[in-house]
Amino acid sequence: MEYVKLGSTGLDVSRICLGCMSFGIPDRGNHTWTLDEEASRPLIRRALEAGITFFDTANVYSDGTSEEIVGRALAEYARRDEIVLATKVHGRMRSGPNGGGLSRKVIMTEIDHSLRRLGTDHVDLYQIHRWDPVTPVEETMEALHDVVKAGKARYIGASSMYAWQFSKAQYTARLNGWTRFVSMQNHYNLLYREEEREMLPLCADQGVGVLPWSPLARGRLTRDWDEITERSRTDEFGGRLYQEGDRATVEAVAAVAAERGVPRARIALAWLLRKSTMAAPIVGVTKPGHIDDAVAAVGLALTDKEVRTLEESYRPHPISGH
Numbered sequence: 115m116e117y118v119k120l121g122s123t124g125l126d127v128s129r130i131c132l133g134c135m136s137f138g139i140p141d142r143g144n145h146t147w148t149l150d151e152e153a154s155r156p157l158i159r160r161a162l163e164a165g166i167t168f169f170d171t172a173n174v175y176s177d178g179t180s181e182e183i184v185g186r187a188l189a190e191y192a193r194r195d196e197i198v199l200a201t202k203v204h205g206r207m208r209s210g211p212n213g214g215g216l217s218r219k220v221i222m223t224e225i226d227h228s229l230r231r232l233g234t235d236h237v238d239l240y241q242i243h244r245w246d247p248v249t250p251v252e253e254t255m256e257a258l259h260d261v262v263k264a265g266k267a268r269y270i271g272a273s274s275m276y277a278w279q280f281s282k283a284q285y286t287a288r289l290n291g292w293t294r295f296v297s298m299q300n301h302y303n304l305l306y307r308e309e310e311r312e313m314l315p316l317c318a319d320q321g322v323g324v325l326p327w328s329p330l331a332r333g334r335l336t337r338d339w340d341e342i343t344e345r346s347r348t349d350e351f352g353g354r355l356y357q358e359g360d361r362a363t364v365e366a367v368a369a370v371a372a373e374r375g376v377p378r379a380r381i382a383l384a385w386l387l388r389k390s391t392m393a394a395p396i397v398g399v400t401k402p403g404h405i406d407d408a409v410a411a412v413g414l415a416l417t418d419k420e421v422r423t424l425e426e427s428y429r430p431h432p433i434s435g436h
């Protein structure tokens with residue numbers, strides 16, 4: 115495994131981040147395809163053995179049970195100080211007032227709930243899962259700063275939003291002497307490259323580390339367009355992100371992979387890893403071999419010709435995933 119600094123911070127992260135949305139009690143929350151604790155633990159262990167030290171979860175994943183499963187496994191298998199543990203806030207945790215969003219009340223409540231579920235006294239990266247259009251950005255940024263100053267988070271990050279929103283949050287923090295975001299967790303992969311217009315250049319200019327979610331387009335980049343898995347059959351959100359016009363890119367990945375004689379996932383991840391702002395793709399795994407492919411992608415250098423083949427079929431997409 116290779117390690118890089120996250121953006122312009124001094125924090126070391128493994129070049130693969132393990133996406134922990136795959137882990138959670140299946141009948142809790144929105145994802146019926148998740149792995150329960152017994153099935154999740156060997157994958158977390160295998161990731162650690164492969165040198166992955168960076169783990170991404172969220173309060174909303176499987177109604178908090180992702181955090182619980184990940185927290186228990188890491189406490190058993192890892193040394194806390196080596197691990198970079200990231201979680202998120204914004205999604206609705208219960209119906210009724212103050213059940214979601216980025217108000218001071220929600221942030222202060224949810225960080226404590228996340229820490230309890232994770233079984234730790236701090237997270238390394240506390241991320242806002244989305245933009246909250248109905249809470250003043252000053253309120254959100256000051257609350258996040260206070261979370262950091264209370265020692266409950268080492269750094270803060272943001273996730274999918276417009277570049278103008280991210281920029282506004284950053285300059286609001288700077289103007290007030292508050293903690294700024296060090297990372298952007300956005301939707302970026304060979305099938306969705308709209309982030310190349312504004313967000314990635316902004317991150318490059320500002321020294322923000324990029325952590326793309328669904329780097330394999332939720333599995334689409336790993337198999338034939340028409341192939342169905344248990345997850346793809348029930349992954350409602352994933353079903354809305356991609357379009358028929360993406361088939362050609364999926365075929366290009368297959369062709370480059372076949373030429374090299376490697377699994378397609380390695381090609382799709384290697385393409386992301388060569389981008390200059392790229393800290394670590396957040397890879398979702400449901401089988402042990404998925405971890406091996408992700409790790410192998412770190413050492414795979416694509417040629418310029420292969421990159422042209424992978425990129426040439428891309429067609430612009432409507433903005434999605436915000």
Ligand SMILES: NC(=O)c1ccc[n+]([C@@H]2O[C@H](COP(=O)([O-])OP(=O)(O)OC[C@H]3O[C@@H](n4cnc5c(N)ncnc54)[C@H](OP(=O)(O)O)[C@@H]3O)[C@@H](O)[C@H]2O)c1
Pocket residue numbers: 132133134135136170171243273274299300326327328329330331332333334336343344345346377379380396397398399400403404405407408
């Ligand atoms: N910030 C956000 O809004 C946001 C949104 C989404 C996700 N995330 C984060 O990003 C992480 C990853 O998301 P994701 O699971 O959608 O990512 P992904 O890596 O694009 O997709 C993972 C899926 O791809 C397939 N796969 C992975 N490796 C494979 C391999 N080597 N060979 C064949 N198939 C392979 C599996 O599909 P099958 O299970 O179908 O076989 C797996 O479930 C999440 O866990 C979460 O931490 C964040």
